[in-house]
Amino acid sequence: MRKSFDGLYALARHAMGQDPLSGQLFAFVNRRATQIKILYFDRSGFCVWAKRLERGCFFSDWSRVASREMDWTGLKLLLEGIEPVRVRKRFSLST
Template sequence: MFFPEGRIRVFLCRVPVDMRKSFDGLSALVRNTLAQDPLSGHCFVFVNHRATQIRVLYWDRTGYSLWAKRLERGRFWDWRKPPASEMDWTHLKLLLEGIEVGRQRRRYHRQASEKLAEISI
């Protein structure tokens, strides 16, 4: 699948979804829950209750396509603070790769004494 990244919108269903749903069930959720047209060509993201499985539904001019990913360990996010209901294409790619956008941590914090020693040398 090749998308022009500037034109694709990604909509996230913020309620947990039964992952047994396929094309028809997910397209009905797009219409009823997200109030969007599933034939628009945009991506629609659904996650199960445990946030260990994700499905992405989109229409590519010839029919529906469905991506699925299941994590062996960890979760996509915590349901107490899910991401926004709309994200950009880059954020979706990072989410599928396991990278959290809003979270930045430094791996190594230098002590103040080390910094002073470096400055005085």
């Protein structure tokens, strides 16, 4: 994974069709799914955060994941090396 600020910006803008200036976080995983880079804009400039796992990988089958939207909890799980899966939320009304 050689891309940095400009390369990741171009991927987010053109390949994904998103606006990197929106404040969203964009996570990019390498082919072996052992490294991740996160690009975000914090009102004064772009930031890139990177992590490399010593063992294991971020996704068990990375080739099937082209794009995924997740919440903050899912991102935290991903950064710990735990693959976030689609979870059904259950709500109960207490009376």
